[in-house]
Amino acid sequence: MTSPITTSRQGDVLIITSDNPPVNALGAAVRQGLQAGIEEAAGDDIKAVVITCAGKTFFAGADITEFGKPMQEPSLPVLIDAIEALDKPVVAAVHGTALGGGCEVALGCHYRIAVPSAKFGLPEVKLGLLPGAGGTQRLPRVAGVELALEMAAKGDPIPASKAKDAGLVDRLAGEDSLVADAVAFAREMAAAGGPLPRASEKQASASPALFETFRKTNAKRFRGYEAPADIIALIEKTTGMPYEEGVQLERQGFMKLIMGTQSAALRHIFFAERKAAKIDGIADDIKLRDVKRVGVIGAGTMGGGISMNFLSAGIPVTIVEMAQDALDRGTGVMRKNYEATAAKGRMTAEQVEGAMGLLKPTLNFDDLAECDLIIEAVYESMDVKKEVFGRLDKIAKPGAILASNTSYLNVDEIAASTSRPQDVVGLHFFSPANVMKLLEIVRGAKTADDVLATAMALAKKIRKVAVVAGVCYGFIGNRMLMPRQVEAMKLLMEGATPEQIDRVHVAFGMPMGPFQMSDLAGVDIGWHRDPTRIENIRDALAAEDRWGQKKGKGWYDYDEKRNPSPSPRVAEIIEEFRAKSGATQHEVTDEEIVERTLYTMVNEGALILAEGMAQRASDIDVVWIYGYGWPVYRGGPMFWADTEGLKKIVAGLEKHGFEVAPLLREKAETGERFNK
Numbered sequence: 083m084t085s086p087i088t089t090s091r092q093g094d095v096l097i098i099t100s101d102n103p104p105v106n107a108l109g110a111a112v113r114q115g116l117q118a119g120i121e122e123a124a125g126d127d128i129k130a131v132v133i134t135c136a137g138k139t140f141f142a143g144a145d146i147t148e149f150g151k152p153m154q155e156p157s158l159p160v161l162i163d164a165i166e167a168l169d170k171p172v173v174a175a176v177h178g179t180a181l182g183g184g185c186e187v188a189l190g191c192h193y194r195i196a197v198p199s200a201k202f203g204l205p206e207v208k209l210g211l212l213p214g215a216g217g218t219q220r221l222p223r224v225a226g227v228e229l230a231l232e233m234a235a236k237g238d239p240i241p242a243s244k245a246k247d248a249g250l251v252d253r254l255a256g257e258d259s260l261v262a263d264a265v266a267f268a269r270e271m272a273a274a275g276g277p278l279p280r281a282s283e284k285q286a287s288a289s290p291a292l293f294e295t296f297r298k299t300n301a302k303r304f305r306g307y308e309a310p311a312d313i314i315a316l317i318e319k320t321t322g323m324p325y326e327e328g329v330q331l332e333r334q335g336f337m338k339l340i341m342g343t344q345s346a347a348l349r350h351i352f353f354a355e356r357k358a359a360k361i362d363g364i365a366d367d368i369k370l371r372d373v374k375r376v377g378v379i380g381a382g383t384m385g386g387g388i389s390m391n392f393l394s395a396g397i398p399v400t401i402v403e404m405a406q407d408a409l410d411r412g413t414g415v416m417r418k419n420y421e422a423t424a425a426k427g428r429m430t431a432e433q434v435e436g437a438m439g440l441l442k443p444t445l446n447f448d449d450l451a452e453c454d455l456i457i458e459a460v461y462e463s464m465d466v467k468k469e470v471f472g473r474l475d476k477i478a479k480p481g482a483i484l485a486s487n488t489s490y491l492n493v494d495e496i497a498a499s500t501s502r503p504q505d506v507v508g509l510h511f512f513s514p515a516n517v518m519k520l521l522e523i524v525r526g527a528k529t530a531d532d533v534l535a536t537a538m539a540l541a542k543k544i545r546k547v548a549v550v551a552g553v554c555y556g557f558i559g560n561r562m563l564m565p566r567q568v569e570a571m572k573l574l575m576e577g578a579t580p581e582q583i584d585r586v587h588v589a590f591g592m593p594m595g596p597f598q599m600s601d602l603a604g605v606d607i608g609w610h611r612d613p614t615r616i617e618n619i620r621d622a623l624a625a626e627d628r629w630g631q632k633k634g635k636g637w638y639d640y641d642e643k644r645n646p647s648p649s650p651r652v653a654e655i656i657e658e659f660r661a662k663s664g665a666t667q668h669e670v671t672d673e674e675i676v677e678r679t680l681y682t683m684v685n686e687g688a689l690i691l692a693e694g695m696a697q698r699a700s701d702i703d704v705v706w707i708y709g710y711g712w713p714v715y716r717g718g719p720m721f722w723a724d725t726e727g728l729k730k731i732v733a734g735l736e737k738h739g740f741e742v743a744p745l746l747r748e749k750a751e752t753g754e755r756f757n758k
């Protein structure tokens with residue numbers, strides 16, 4: 083097999099080029115080729131070296147697919163030390179994203195030149211790791227401890243301009259003349275002579291207070307994650323320490339994390355998110371439908387949020403409402419949302435105007451005839467949906483994709499209200515639609531392959547993480563939410579409190595528990611709005627205006643800063659319903675709450691898989707991480723079930739009398755995992 087590394091000469095400068103698509107990951111062949119290149123560079127006729135990459139980016143890190151397999155020599159740390167030890171200038175010529183091991187290779191070089199659009203980062207923490215090839219030791223020495231801490235513990239990349247200001251980049255190159263500029267720079271450094279700037283020979287220092295302040299500032303963000311805490315402790319401990327000692331501690335820290343469950347979970351999600359984009363049975367090169375303009379029906383919270391996704395991606399939107407005031411209110415909310423983003427510095431005023439300029443509000447339903455994709459976000463009623471799709475069928479252009487944003491309803495039934503079921507698909511956005519990353523693409527029985535593929539491609543364009551779901555009540559996410567909600571309400575009847583159930587879920591790593599979530603979303607969502615009709619606790623709360631945070635009271639009472647406290651009135655209402663329900667009261671343990679609310683979700687996930695409503699177990703994990711905030715370091719419900727042990731899950735379900743899904747039982751018995 084030909085090496086991904088080639089060398090060439092420009093006079094007395096050796097250029098080492100990696101061509102290892104798609105991201106020049108530092109797999110064994112690349113490392114071996116680089117090592118050979120460094121050995122060639124030792125020749126007397128070479129005065130300087132440039133290391134660069136072909137394709138879309140400089141090395142984007144170690145090859146994550148190699149983790150867990152026997153490591154082939156040379157290891158990345160050894161290779162980078164060899165680069166740094168060379169007795170002639172080595173220049174890293176960076177474009178794209180120098181990430182993880184890629185950034186560490188650049189740090190091992192004596193100099194770094196980058197195009198302005200390049201980025202540098204240490205995202206290992208997002209894989210539950212810490213930089214394992216000298217990054218935690220060289221970056222503080224080159225760019226300062228504070229920036230190194232920020233980059234390594236948060237994992238977000240910085241632009242070349244900021245890297246230059248920090249001393250991580252020595253020169254900026256022209257976007258189209260990187261290699262030429264790098265060769266000239268290398269030659270200049272060779273001619274200048276003098277000691278080579280080796281990162282490991284520099285000193286790093288920081289005030290001890292820096293680390294405590296950083297910990298406190300980021301406590302919420304890092305809650306439950308091991309890697310950020312380890313990275314902060316490692317840099318704190320090794321700042322001021324000789325490089326050789328510090329890098330030993332780095333190695334130990336890396337080995338501890340890579341063997342841990344959190345890193346396995348985070349790496350699982352890294353690949354699961356990308357696997358979800360692949361639709362079984364549809365060729366990658368299928369011809370997509372051209373979507374130049376999107377139509378959205380309904381300018382409410384969902385319609386407005388959905389529209390913003392496309393506007394932000396530069397796709398024009400025609401938004402339809404039935405009344406001018408609703409239309410004005412909806413477009414006003416969209417502008418306000420953009421302006422709030424601009425106020426945080428994440429958009430410019432021009433970008434706001436640019437996005438809003440692509441919006442065409444109208445009261446004329448027939449204006450949708452110009453759209454290539456039309457998404458309805460109207461009231462969640464099958465009759466209303468059928469009426470809307472019946473009208474769309476008459477006015478939409480041939481080949482237009484007709485999508486429903488329904489959260490639960492049967493997409494096949496909606497499709498049957500048109501003469502073109504092959505063009506109908508579900509696009510289930512999660513509220514707030516302009517913020518939540520998850521999009522469930524609901525595949526109807528007759529949905530055409532190119533419609534699905536077009537929806538998936540659009541999802542990537544609007545920066546959503548999309549998962550294909552089959553037609554069943556609640557699709558994947560909401561269907562698994564149901565057993566959790568049912569059991570949570572039953573546990574209230576049997577003696578648990580909303581606070582206890584929420585506490586268990588938050589301790590597990592969820593951003594909030596079921597009752598906190600209800601108060602945030604609105605206790606009145608889906609309520610029949612008849613205060614005289616009280617059939618359950620939720621009706622009772624809604625009848626007393628306890629609609630959640632927006633009313634200052636719901637399952638909890640809220641102060642003016644929306645800080646929650648247990649509500650004596652809610653306790654009374656629960657007591658009344660406990661008496662009426664006749665449920666046997668008992669001491670509900672935290673373990674029972676996990677078994678009855680989380681194990682039942684896994685059980686439902688097994689049914690979803692067996693019915694083919696999800697393509698793969700990892701898709702279910704992606705749904706729950708991006709749609710409901712499942713803690714990423716637990717890898718999603720199905721990955722977590724594998725780590726809990728399926729036998730333990732089955733025993734827990736049986737203990738409470740649940741019917742165990744056949745696929746779950748089968749895997750528990752055979753020892754097979756949901757995620758191989």
Ligand code: T1G
Binds near residue numbers: 212
């Ligand atoms: N290893 C293996 N495969 C990778 C990869 C990697 N590092 N990065 C991407 N891929 C695959 C990905 O799975 C997908 O495959 C394809 O490349 C395109 O990726 C020692 C230990 C670089 C910003 O964490 O952030 O270095 O689905 O769809 O949107 O200290 O990929 O096509 O089959 O994401 O243009 C640290 C991870 C590793 C960077 C490009 N590095 N990658 O985004 O393409 S650990 C990272 C990314 C490490 C050292 C430690 C992004 C990207 P497929 P993509 P993209």
